[in-house]
Amino acid sequence: MTPLGYNLIVQRARKHIFGEMVGSNASKKEGDGYDFAQIRPYMYGENVKRIDWKQSAKNGEIQVRSFFEEKEIHLHVLGLIDGNLHFGIERSKLEVMSEIVALLGLSAIKNSDFFALSLLSDALLYQSHASKKEAMVHEAILKTLQAPLLGQKINWHFVQEFALYHIKKPSLLFIIGDFFEMPKLGAMARKHEVIVIRVRDHFEEKPWSLGALHVKDPITLKEDKVVLDDAFVKRYTAKRKEHDIAIESYLKKEGIKTITIYTNEDPFVKLFTTLGAM
């Protein structure tokens, strides 16, 4: 059965990617492409098709046009699945994660790049092959939406090993999770170009004073009574902020770019605005 929201996610992502996005992935490497780089003297062994006869006639020396090579990117998305994704005030965090997977996947397909998705918790939940087919992206969206959440916990050691040893080609690695825990990304950042996408809900960072609640932790599945009063919110928010500062400084130190997308935001706008600015 198709999970609720799947069709909507696919439609929205397709509209955004195929309707609004233009351009391919540029590369600074000169080679076969359409992005003009320079005119330079011919060197022995070069493709004669690239000789610019007009310039050669003007200069009296054989000149060639060189172009920036268009590079095939291996875009790998690592979805970090844990119980904390089973939350969200306006939309669930998992749904937002699925939409991000859809947007990244479809934009990769559009640019004729390879796209792969791996869903990890303390074990490998799903892994797709690197592909340029849209059907594979659809499957990836579906698998993300269907990922089991409750009771799942991220094993950072396993995530690191997976990124280092199972993703063989250096890739553009998007790691999607809520990143409330201190991650271990240092080693993989040296092999891949890592971009962290934090999916969060504002309530998680600053809860409201809702009074007494019976809360169940989606990871440990423990239940307890929590009184969400002003004093509690103040202490919780302060502690959360302190923790986030520590995580951010770690990511900065490792040179990892970070995008935070809240559940009440449009992932497309936030994602591509931020990526465009990077």
Next chain:
Amino acid sequence: MDSMSFEYPLVWVILLLFIACSLWCQSKPRTLYIPHLLAMPLHVKRSKLSFITKWLSIVMFILALSSPITHVPGHTSKLSHAVMLLMDVSESMSRGLGVMNARSKFDTSKEIAASFIKQRENDNVGVIVFGEFAYVATPLTFDHDSAATIIQNLNEGIAGKRTAMYDALFLATRLLQKNSAKEKVAILLTDGFNTAGQISLEAALRAVESEKIKVYAIGIGRSGEYDEAILQLIAHKSGGAFFKANSEQMLVDVYQKIDLMEKSLQRAQSPTHAKYLYMYPLFVGLLALFGYVGLRLKEGSL
């Protein structure tokens, strides 16, 4: 105050129901999946005060419902004894009591009788004085102060020189006849012989016996001054006792003995009445309930 007991002890079964329910049929609160909150142990709050006030109010309400009572001696015990003091006020009572004592038998017996009356808190007390005739100085009453005052204001010879002892005894039976007290007692104090009156000894004894009046006869003065044989007879027939008092101390002792003998009876047969104490746990229970509601409102659970 006697030990406490419960009027409806079975109500405590309700407490067992509450305990059982708190263990097995707890209402399942709606649980929300919220991440991170429980991961920080400092944020988990458990209000012990809320738990204490809740159970205190439950226990106190059940305690109030079970109606705790204490048994206290009731006022109905006044009916257990009716004591009639028969005071000889003949002229001979003006003589001194004992060889060395200057005080008259009358003054001494007045004073001791008055204090005796004050001791008999729960008794119906009356006074009959007799000389040439017998009359009621005070009918049976609980107003002991008034009765004591009347006794102290009596004068010797107020009813003539002679002694109508049987008349007084008969009059006492008439007065005690209509009284509903379980124990009827007459304390006959005299220093002489029956020398006046219209009632015979037999008639007086019959009346005393038929009304089951216990007569404590006190012969005051030296032996031979009073009719010891008759007094003994009256005491014996009525189930009472005969005492001799030749001094003030002896008279005090005699009254003390009578007091003790009648007190023991009174205690054994004294009915009690229940004093209800439910209002105290009810008050505490209400306070605890208000406290509980206040705490829950503060927590935002209500």
